[in-house]
Amino acid sequence: MPRQDRSPGRFAYEGLDRVIHERARLSVLTSLAAHPKGLAFGDLRRLCRLTDGNLSRHLHTLEESGLVEIAKSFRDNRPRTTCRLTAAGRRRFLDYLAVLETVVADAATAARAEAPARRQVKGFAPA
Numbered sequence: 001m002p003r004q005d006r007s008p009g010r011f012a013y014e015g016l017d018r019v020i021h022e023r024a025r026l027s028v029l030t031s032l033a034a035h036p037k038g039l040a041f042g043d044l045r046r047l048c049r050l051t052d053g054n055l056s057r058h059l060h061t062l063e064e065s066g067l068v069e070i071a072k073s074f075r076d077n078r079p080r081t082t083c084r085l086t087a088a089g090r091r092r093f094l095d096y097l098a099v100l101e102t103v104v105a106d107a108a109t110a111a112r113a114e115a116p117a118r119r120q121v122k123g124f125a126p127a
Contacts, residue, residue: 069086
């Protein structure tokens, strides 16, 4: 039986930033992290499978939090919106990923510890 960690808050995962931890915003930040020079609004919308309005709202939240910067310009007489991670946004995103890696490792350890116990249950056929 694995030793249980009873330290206070061991599994609180305080670093799971609530601004980032929403699926659509996590998609946006991951897309922008993969494209350091930034992405056009339409490209970002397609990569994240969001509507214009939904992406706009999430970008607004990320911009207010200092994670993303949005630049508006014109290209061929057409408006162009470009989004990119700020330096602070990149740091916060990397810090968030480090905590998420801990969550995944803890969950995998717990699942592996549970697996042998399940095999001992009469009539249980492991996958």
